[in-house]
Amino acid sequence: MAGVLMEREKSMFSISYNDRLKTYRRFMHQSFNPIAAQMFWEVEEQEARILVENILESPEGLFQHLRRNAAAVIMKIAYGYPVTSNDDHFVAIAEEGIKIASLASAPGKWLVNSFPILRFLPEWFPGAGFKTKAREWGRILYEQSLEPHEWAKEQLRAGTAIPSFTSALLQSSDGTFVDAEEEDKILWCSGALYFAGADTSVSVVKSFLFAMMMYPAIQRQAQEEVDAFFASENRIPTLRDQDAFPFVGAILKEVLRWATPAPFGLPHSTSQADSYKGYYIPGKTSIMPNIWAMMHDESVYSDPFSFDPTRFIGENPQTDPRDYAFGFGRRICPGQHLAENSIWIQMVLVLLTMTITKATDTDGKIIEPEVAFTTGLVSHVQPFKYQIVPRKTAASSLMLTR
Template sequence: MAATAFLLVVSVIALSVITLVFPDLFGNLTGPPLPPGPRPKLLAGNVHQVPRVEPWKTYADWAKKYGQIFLLRVFGQKIIVLNSHSAVADLLESRSSIYSDRPRVWMYKELIGRKLAVFSISSENPRFRIYRKLLKSGLSSRANQEYLPLLYRETKTLLRNLKEYPDQFISHARRNAAAIILEIAYGWQVNSNDDYFVSLMEESFKLHAEIVRPGRWLVDAYPILRFVPSWFPGGGFHKQAEIYRGQFARIDQIPHAWAKEQLHSGTYTPSFTSRYMLKEDGSAPSDEEEDIIKWTSSALYVGGADTTVSVLTSFFLLMALHPESQKRAQDEIQRVVGMSRLPTADDSDRLPYVRALILEILRWCPVAPLGLPHSVTRDDVYDGYRIPKGATVYANIWALSRDPEVYPNPSTFDPERFLPAPNGTLTQMDPRKFVFGFGARVCPGAQFAELSLFVSIARILGTFDVAKPVDEHGREVEPKVEFTTTVTSHPKPFECRITPRAQASEQGVFDE
């Protein structure tokens, strides 16, 4: 047994050396070349060159040297990074039929058991279309109108929390996003910032970030290592996978089991789960149908909560840094809505500057700077380069948002760039074309996200002033603009002053 395992490991190492020294030995030597990129090392490839902090910025710089499409190697994996609007549109949109798969990540998807998760599932799995259909239905324009009372209720709670504990604005934003999504998904009502279901979801985000860091698991680069027994040196990832699998199983099951219990008792709040668990003909869903419902319900939180928190946190940061933009938005709200009530979704068309400000937040600090990885299902050729089957493809969304040919002075925060022209069109590219994903993988909850963000941001602007913090001498302190290097990127912790506007307090908008 030990001898067999040893020979297997030796074979893997030998094969690794061959494929890295002669990467096209088994490929097409007479066809188009692979895209250019940084020179890789013998075994590790470009692992040593991939920055651990904000890699999207480095990739944008590399694009100036190697071109808008370049290649990285992480051990045995080929990674293609797209840095231009044209490349992204041509491949992830126009050729979506072959660029909408997800990479086969052995540790996370196979060994830990996440391959059926909505954001991980292969586009060739029959469930993929079922998931998309359910989510589009549950987050349709009609369904979004039904969610408005929930949005208004939870946003008033957010405003009261900001008034009472302004220093905890990030916690309040997280509670707000979680309360909305958990009630939509399961009918669960959040009553505090340390809610149990919220803590479960936060645990899920942390586990995911811990597991999917590029290059962490050698088995992802060399899948044959999955046959190495757990007791053999180097096989300890099997035991770790088992631990992660148990943790995720608990997180997945608890909210769904609670929602089922409420259905059986007849005391449930209508939700995405209840809508599909209670079939029109009165029959119980099959095990397969229930598993689909469980995965899609959890996807509502995974896809909606953390991203919303990222945008709201960026909003507070940018309003502190740009008081002139904040003042213009507040003046528009006061002129159009007045101070006797809070803005509603019906006010959106009459608040063009507020809408433009939200678009500029989405552009200036995209929530997923590298998006989610795509995978190509067959060999392809683009711009004279070969894109090999199975390659992982990233769209550098941050680079798209900073393209000076599309956005003049791209580093400047300027909501005016998204004010509509007299004919109602935008003169600069709408960032919603790329911040919500691409092709068959575009976010099915984009409309709901826009609606939720408008209600929250318009109401905060109408009731609060956000400013820079001050030191012990009363002098303003400039907040640092730094972001986390995670799939969903957040501003790193910062301080700001949040004070109620006098008119809002006088009109009682904080009252129950």
């Protein structure tokens, strides 16, 4: 459904292992390896500051601010496009694309995924409406990738392009543009950044905020670590300071484990027949890795349903969930370092400037939220009520007056 029928075989999420995938991986690695990803630190820090300012100014729009931040980071990095508001055009189409991709990729939703022969039914045949839907969805997703790509090209031609992933690949050092085949690879590769990055990072930050609200003692301990850094250095933390925050780093790991953002990762396929624990797996069989189960395996993580960052601190830390949360093999998330950096700086600046607490009703009684998550390709904590309390510290005052 999400590949052949939607004509998304060129998508990084659906493509077979071939030379085009190798090109995608090369593009991504040269731009987003741990060293290269540092060139985007300024963008991530700037957008994290804007996020904090927006939340404090209008806390009721918390989730919209998170969406805007994710889209702004990805659009600036992928295309050099500056997002300036929550209702920006590209924020809106990213939202639509995420919904379509989630529906099209939902495990078990489409019968044609289990019985591929159904793809040969004509669209007019009773029950074959999924083919019409696939054709329309595929067109929408392609156009949503094409639009920002064309915008970046126009900026290059006009000489006004902000350096970005797309602009760096489209134009060589002598100013000439790549050929049509290479450009098509760049378009699909940038589109993968655009759709993947705009939802998963929102899921993680939202879960972080929910966990801080549910575990106030952990929130206070993290704030103490952030405050101690400021007292010692007399400056706002940046992405260069990550090693100075072991507890915040442990919280990020625990959020990835406890609230697994991509419970089943991406579908993989066996290249040849295989066996696993006595089970025969034919070649070309779809494999769904149950990352959620791995993250909640009590033989690996003690008391797996409790939120406990200390499991990653000390002489015998438990298994780092980042080894699984970002996928596996040739389709491991190439933007992992980019995503971790963006999430980390958002976490630190939030801890520096505000406290999130449970909401109260009109009688002043605390509203106890349910710990529940959505299903789908990307999982989110269910909507919850909250209160944002600004922190009156020298650090938060300095950051918000810059």
